[in-house]
Amino acid sequence: MIGANHLAGARSNVSALDEYATPVYCTEALMRREKFDGEIWECACGSGIMLKVLEKYNPCVSSDILSYTDFLLEDYITDNIVTNPPYNLALQFAEQGLRASRKKVALFLRLNFLEGQKRYSFFKGSPLKTVYVFSKRQTYISKGNSQRPTRGSKASY
Template sequence: MSQNRSSAVMAQRREPHDSLDFFPTPPWATRALIEHVLVGLGKYGYRSFLAHSVVWEPACGEDHMVNALAEYFGEVIGTDVDARMHGGPPHDFLMPYLPYIVEHRPGPHFVITNPPFRLAAEFVARGQEVAEIAVAMLVRTVFLEGAARYREIFESNPPLIFAPFSERVPMLKGRLDRKASSATSYAWFVWPGRDFKRTSIDPKLIWIPPCRKALERPGDYEEPDR
């Protein structure tokens, strides 16, 4: 029997407990958050507002999401628990203190990241403590499932927006690959920050239309300079 060597990342993947769960985000998927999702926050979605806002990416890895966010936000702060990837001082986002680079700036207004899936719930809670306006997490759509997760998060703290991608977002462990495929579905979940006054407890559903072709840019899949 031949071995299946497909590069597709399957929905049932499992990561070791101590894994960094580093699956770099294709930049077009980050741009889709701005172009198709954050407009759902009303006045906070306008580009002019984002251009004067500070966003923190606390699991930035090799800065793929940081670089895409920098196209929209006035200031982007990138930190990661692993300094070997990020090239800066390590910071554990789940610790109850802010790194110097965050503490001595306004905001952050937004926290936006692709968190380790096994820690996604903890990232949401911590993000809501530190972000003034909104917290956006890119996670597998199966994050919606599970009785424990419902009781711990969704029953009392549903997202403002649930935005599934209508096309696949291929992510491979440890690297970007333009030719990668995927059987896994992803979505952006957006929660209110500590100063955002929500008007409804019911999440807004926003389908992200097919947009990869329109949002990819030259150089997206090149290795970042170090």
């Protein structure tokens, strides 16, 4: 895990954070389609469900605001970033991901992230290469449970 930097950062109220675990099959689907050369940083690792899958494919480091490491304030540089960021901070995670990675950034996000004027400016200058779309609606899962959904999603990923 990356060091516990920025212990009293701007977002130190972790109870209000947008934390939903990524189902194992979603991360497996990405890793079957996309190859990552070198280290992967899972920078919003939560309970570590996505991290456990990533570690089967690549060497990994991890961090999370819950362990007092604020990705948006870190200066660590890695080869790749793969994460499911809090949606309310998705643009900031995408921008920081490009600064913090030498090679690739893969974010698990709702499709509507591709919309909007603020994000238009980002995408205009972004090296976006590929968008993978799940044909079935994804479901959120309860903290610590990598298989059983707790509720269906109305959003497309």
